[in-house]
Amino acid sequence: MKVCSVRGNDFKLDGGAMFGHAPKPTWKKWIKPDKLNRISLASRSLYVKTLDYHIVCEAGIGNFLEDNLAKRYGADNSEHKLIENLKFIGIKEDDVDYVILSHLHFDHAGGLISKGTNPFELHFPNATYIVSKEQFERASNPHIRDRTSFIRGLTDSLEKSGRLTLVDKEKISQLDGVVSFYYSQGHTPGQLHSLFHGDKEKVFFAGDLAPGIDWLNLPITMGYDRQPETLVEEKKKIFYKAVQEKWLMFYTHDPFIAASRISADKNKYEAARMVSHLNNYSLD
Numbered sequence: 253m254k255v256c257s258v259r260g261n262d263f264k265l266d267g268g269a270m271f272g273h274a275p276k277p278t279w280k281k282w283i284k285p286d287k288l289n290r291i292s293l294a295s296r297s298l299y300v301k302t303l304d305y306h307i308v309c310e311a312g313i314g315n316f317l318e319d320n321l322a323k324r325y326g327a328d329n330s331e332h333k334l335i336e337n338l339k340f341i342g343i344k345e346d347d348v349d350y351v352i353l354s355h356l357h358f359d360h361a362g363g364l365i366s367k368g369t370n371p372f373e374l375h376f377p378n379a380t381y382i383v384s385k386e387q388f389e390r391a392s393n394p395h396i397r398d399r400t401s402f403i404r405g406l407t408d409s410l411e412k413s414g415r416l417t418l419v420d421k422e423k424i425s426q427l428d429g430v431v432s433f434y435y436s437q438g439h440t441p442g443q444l445h446s447l448f449h450g451d452k453e454k455v456f457f458a459g460d461l462a463p464g465i466d467w468l469n470l471p472i473t474m475g476y477d478r479q480p481e482t483l484v485e486e487k488k489k490i491f492y493k494a495v496q497e498k499w500l501m502f503y504t505h506d507p508f509i510a511a512s513r514i515s516a517d518k519n520k521y522e523a524a525r526m527v528s529h530l531n532n533y534s535l536d
């Protein structure tokens with residue numbers, strides 16, 4: 253099994269919202285804000301090649317946003333960077349067998365949508381879309397507080413595609429031995445984390461549980477998290493296991509770092525052996 257990090261369209265979000273209750277003098281040392289107080293974020297996908305399948309973890313923000321919203325989020329909307337960058341490593345969107353989505357917020361699932369289509373035409377026309385059942389229910393019926401994070405009409409388009417698989421277990425038979433699923437609740441209900449198993453190594457898709465290395469710091473959460481204390485407990489459990497089993501942690505939003513190991517000093521976790529990209533990295 254081989255993995256690559258593939259960049260999608262970068263964008264920006266308010267630094268204060270991204271770092272929750274951390275004061276600006278602290279977080280601005282980690283990621284420098286622009287004049288509008290926004291920090292640059294990646295939308296980075298994980299491409300996994302197994303003997304049988306091409307798998308893409310996360311669609312990223314894509315280029316579906318209307319111009320005014322793209323401007324607000326500092327998103328470069330000119331082309332669908334994920335699809336272009338997949339082509340660059342020899343993968344056409346038609347080749348992709350599975351797209352696994354950690355959750356359906358617009359900066360993770362927007363890349364499914366073909367720009368300018370309504371009802372939405374979805375990218376990756378031959379792929380099965382894997383979404384957690386609980387997250388799908390939330391996206392179909394969001395809370396007033398997270399409504400603007402979801403894309404109206406996307407759950408209908410996913411259902412109509414006939415290629416949607418909803419999951420609520422650790423495994424699915426089609427990908428048995430390739431990936432096992434973990435679920436978390438603190439950021440959004442039923443966030444789905446994929447753990448890919450090679451013969452020698454495992455890589456974990458952290459999603460918004462730890463969007464970048466700065467969020468490995470246990471108390472650091474986002475203003476967007478629905479239950480920050482739950483999230484901290486979930487981070488503790490997952491990071492503990494990641495250290496024990498030497499997982500490679502994959503970060504979707506970190507502007508600089510694609511993946512790292514985690515080192516632990518009691519309850520303090522830090523990134524170790526960071527890499528800015530993964531290029532055909534073998535897990536076997």
Ligand SMILES: [Zn+2]
Nearest residue numbers: 357359360460
């Ligand atoms: Zn996100």
